Amino acid sequence: xxxxxxxxxxxFSLFIIIALFLSGILFGSKMMTIEHLWxxxxxxxxxxxxxxxxxxxxxxxxxxxAVMLCGAxxxxxxxxxxxxxxxxxxxxxxxxxxxxxxxxxxxxxxxPWLQIDFFWVALLGSxxxxxxxxxxxxxxxxENYSRLILIGTAISVSLFAYVQTVTQVNIAMMDKYRFWIxxxxxxxxFSEIVHILPVWLLGMLVAMGLGKSxxxxxLGKTSAQSLGARILxxxxxxxxxASSLSAVTVVLAGPIAFVGLGxxxxxxxxxxxxxxxxxxxxAVVGACLLLGTDILARIVIAPSExxxxxxxxxxxxPLLYVLVCLGKQK
Numbered sequence: 001x002x003x004x005x006x007x008x009x010x011x012f013s014l015f016i017i018i019a020l021f022l023s024g025i026l027f028g029s030k031m032m033t034i035e036h037l038w039x040x041x042x043x044x045x046x047x048x049x050x051x052x053x054x055x056x057x058x059x060x061x062x063x064x065x066a067v068m069l070c071g072a073x074x075x076x077x078x079x080x081x082x083x084x085x086x087x088x089x090x091x092x093x094x095x096x097x098x099x100x101x102x103x104x105x106x107x108x109x110x111x112p113w114l115q116i117d118f119f120w121v122a123l124l125g126s127x128x129x130x131x132x133x134x135x136x137x138x139x140x141x142x143e144n145y146s147r148l149i150l151i152g153t154a155i156s157v158s159l160f161a162y163v164q165t166v167t168q169v170n171i172a173m174m175d176k177y178r179f180w181i182x183x184x185x186x187x188x189x190f191s192e193i194v195h196i197l198p199v200w201l202l203g204m205l206v207a208m209g210l211g212k213s214x215x216x217x218x219l220g221k222t223s224a225q226s227l228g229a230r231i232l233x234x235x236x237x238x239x240x241x242a243s244s245l246s247a248v249t250v251v252l253a254g255p256i257a258f259v260g261l262g263x264x265x266x267x268x269x270x271x272x273x274x275x276x277x278x279x280x281x282x283a284v285v286g287a288c289l290l291l292g293t294d295i296l297a298r299i300v301i302a303p304s305e306x307x308x309x310x311x312x313x314x315x316x317x318p319l320l321y322v323l324v325c326l327g328k329q330k
Contacts, residue, residue: 009270013284017284024060027298029302029304063294065193066193067287069252069287070248070249071291072283072286073246074260075286076286077245078090078282078286079282080279081242082264083218083275084235085149086218090149093156094149094156097243099129099157100129100159101247101251102181102255104121104126104128105180106166107125117195126246127244130243131239180254182310183254183256183312185252188253192251199244199247206241210238210241211279214234218275253308258317258320259316263282263286290308293311297310
């Protein structure tokens with residue numbers, strides 16, 4: 001396949017993300033129109049519906065911003081982990097990062113006196129698992145990183161078993177966990193976005209700077225070492241950034257499957273294997289995928305809605321199948 005030029009990718013991505021962002025504000029249980037948007041911003045209109053639509057606009061604006069940030073984080077996180085492990089199925093769920101965040105969050109039931117934000121709890125859980133997995137799996141000469149993936153999968157299964165045990169014993173935590181595990185942006189607030197924004201920005205900036213290093217790693221350990229690459233340092237930073245971006249999503253909405261995998265596969269189809277291009281494209285594609293998924297989750301059974309994480313799972317499996325088939329035909 002002949003990959004698209006940078007200019008075409010940028011223009012197309014900009015058009016899609018603006019269209020989806022606007023759709024995220026207009027569509028929902030109560031439809032808005034362009035006239036309603038004009039009514040919200042106009043100072044000369046005193047319609048009785050103005051305050052009502054202003055409230056809807058503000059809620060959907062905050063939600064769409066949160067969805068866009070999380071989608072970008074998921075896309076970049078999956079791209080980093082696939083570049084590190086050279087495995088096209090690697091993401092934060094496969095390596096136990098999501099499970100670590102979930103286990104840390106439900107563990108707060110044992111320390112009710114601890115007044116700490118859930119974000120830092122989830123970040124601690126995800127980075128602890130990432131550090132443990134890297135300590136055991138990132139040594140030796142395993143070019144396929146099979147040990148890393150197997151250890152991450154085993155830890156993920158064990159931690160989710162722990163999470164299920166805790167939530168079954170504690171009914172209050174079960175109610176919170178059941179809502180959180182489905183992956184929903186319903187109650188996201190602007191203050192929560194502001195709270196995680198510094199970590200998101202730092203993670204994205206560092207991630208964009210890792211593109212060249214991951215390209216070097218893709219040559220193999222021997223070649224990378226001959227080029228002077230600090231392999232262990234790059235691996236640790238990559239895991240830390242990937243887990244931090246995953247924690248951002250886990251805290252805001254819970255674990256969301258397939259979006260990161262879908263974003264990196266589509267991005268690879270669009271721009272090839274150069275991670276200096278692949279990382280920013282994965283961010284944009286991830287944001288677009290999650291925005292589109294969230295819109296569908298709101299309108300499929302309107303006026304009710306499906307959790308965004310559930311809709312992502314419903315759409316993600318066939319999407320990945322199509323992408324794999326397209327990859328085989330290349």
